[in-house]
Amino acid sequence: MRVSKLVTAALWFAALALCPQAAMAAEEHGLPGATMSLWWALPFAGLLLCIASGPLLFHHVWENHYGKIAAFWAVLVVIPMAAAFGISTAGEAVLHALLLEYMSFIILLFALFTISGGILVAGNIHGTPLVNTGLLLIGSILASIIGTTGAAMVMIRPMIRANDNRPFNAHVVVFFIFLVANIGGSLTPLGDPPLFLGFLRGVDFFWTTVHLLPDTLFVGGIVLAVFFVLDTILHRREQGAPKVKDPTPDKKVRLRGLANVPLLAGVIGAILMSASWKPGVTFAIHGVGVELQNLVRDAVILVLAFVSLAVSRKEYRAANGFEWGPIAEVAKLFAAIFICIAPVVAILRAGLDGAMAPLVAAVTLPNGQPNDMAYFWMTGLLSSVLDNAPTYLVFFELAGGDPQHLMTEFASTLAAISAGAVFMGANTYIGNAPNFMVYAIARRQGINMPSFFGYMLWSGAILIPAFVLSSLLFF
Structure with missing residues (x-):
């Protein structure tokens, strides 16, 4: 392969x-982050x-x-x-x-x-507000089981087919990115790359399930409820518009592969x-x-x-655009x-003795304890414009990098970092890898997707208020 x-x-x-001599070295090596x-x-x-x-x-x-x-x-x-x-x-x-x-x-x-990529959802159903909300809920649950990338690739084409005869359908894909490609993947290390990096660093597999479940249900529930209301309004407006011939008529849905x-x-x-x-x-x-x-x-x-x-049958992969x-x-x-x-990790591990001391101070309270809300927003905002996996690593190290301490006495800090990285990857097309993949697929299917900054207007109006409420409630 x-x-x-x-x-x-x-x-x-x-x-x-790079290191033909490394195996012969007698002493332990490490980058001198403090210098x-x-x-x-x-x-x-x-x-x-x-x-x-x-x-x-x-x-x-x-x-x-x-x-x-x-x-x-x-x-x-x-x-x-x-x-x-x-x-x-x-x-x-x-x-x-x-x-x-x-x-x-x-x-x-x-x-x-x-x-x-070998699992195909064949067939088609009509995209009513209730059906669309159900599909988003299913995709969000799948995201923590087969990953945001896997869930997005399995569900995006059925979602588009269900709504391809509607004049207003770009919002369906936007909310799909919010929920399936990001927020839904917050409950296991399988869900989103940042959480798997945490697992590799020593975070227990079900730690995120326990500690992020309330926050995920809160934020995901708000976004899903807003979608249902918006989709209902747009669906009613479409009733008076000229009917569009459905390019993919409804037929029985079957799961292949x-x-x-x-x-x-x-x-x-x-x-x-x-x-x-x-x-x-x-x-x-x-x-x-x-x-x-x-x-x-x-x-x-x-x-x-x-x-x-x-x-897997090749025709299933071909139908998925694999x-x-x-x-x-x-x-x-x-x-x-x-x-x-x-080298960035080495500098961060030096804490207040390293070159990134101002960043360390910005997420630290006067009593020396971590500022969970600062961790949530700084991790999240950087995850919006950078890839959320390396951003998670940076703040994981900034919080000390010791998984045992982060899972126990600093559990709220690790939850803030995890939630910020996963949730706010939805703020832009480039915050998480599946975002741009879904955007590209929707464009190729003829959906008039919002521009980069147009999408940010959607996320700013819908996601940011939910994140503000979440940070006040949980961090």
């Missing part, structure tokens, strides 16, 4: 090229700026060369780190990010993307296994320890993805993100 070969090659090339300046954060900021602006400002250049652009920023981190701190230290920092976080991250996304459902259950089981089975076996790869349970989990998930390719481009883009971009964020 082209994508898996790309990921594997990238990992082992980094291992061999590093903000210049080390420049490649990370540059990469995220390119990701945010590239698809909008220079679409054709970005589409053809995003891998090269990402590699440029990664090299701009690796070479200076090797020169300043030595090949062993730089190599270990890069390998730590790639082997312990990126590899598991991209394998999970690859599997969810592949397996969900059911062989993929137990494969999704297997992915969940593999992740739960890695969280509960701790054999205490670790393999050292060029100075970086990889635990056995994580290797087994990733291997099982990969096998399940390839089984899906073998058992292609490898989106996951290949994610694989390349996030490899660079995980490399570029390494």
Whole structure:
């Protein structure tokens, strides 16, 4: 498989090229975050700026060369780190990010993307306000089970078909992005990439389910209720408009590709296994320890993805518009993100002794305790314009980076970071990867989607008030 070969090659090339001496090093290496300046954060900021602006400002250049652009920023981190701190230290920092976080991250996304792509919701139903609300609710629930990307890809085309004869239908896709591509994925590490990164850092699998459920029900309930009222008003206005011939007449809805459902259950089981089975076996790869349970989990998930390719019918994938481009883009971009964020994490770990002390102070109360509301809004607003996964990592480290403390005495802080990253990824088209994928699919299906800033008017009018109420109530 082209994508898996790309990921594997990238990992082992980094291992061999960057740190041939790392395995021989006797002492423990680490980036000296307290002495590093903000210049080390420049490649990370540059990469995220390119990701945010590239698809909008220079679409054709970005589409053809995003891998090269990402590699440029990664090299701009690796070479200076090797020169300043030595090949062993730089190599270990890069390998730590790639082997312990990126590899598991991209394998999970690859599997969810592949397996969900083999599930087809065939047929069509008429998109009344009640039906649309039900579809959004189903998609939101699925988002925490098969991921926001998986749920979005499974549900967006049935949602569009149900409303393709309505004069007013762009709002349906906008709310779909709000709920299915973002808010609905807040309850498990499978739901949204930031939460899986937290799981890889040591956050318990069901921690988010318990601690984010009230907030998710509150925000999701408000948004779903607003949609139902708005869709009812628009649906009534359409009754007096000239009838539009339905390009996809109603027919019985059937779920195809059911062989993929137990494969999704297997992915969940593999992740739960890695969280509960701790054999205490670790393999050292060029100075970086990889635990056995994580290797087994990733291997099982990969096998399940390839089984899906073998058992899924090609016509189902074709009907879903399945292609490898989106996951290949994610694989390349996030490899660079995980490399570029390494010095940023080191600086953040230095706390008030590091170059990002003002940021630390901004989210800290005068008594030294974390300011949960500040964490919620700063994580969220940055997640609106940057990708929410690396933004989550930044504030996770800013809050101390210790999962045991964050899950217990600082549980409200971790909940604020998690909710901010997941919820506010919906504020723009670029806050979360599925957002732009859904937007592109809707445009290709002939829906007159709002522009980048037009979409922000929708999110500003609907989401921001819900987030204000949520922050006052929970943080």
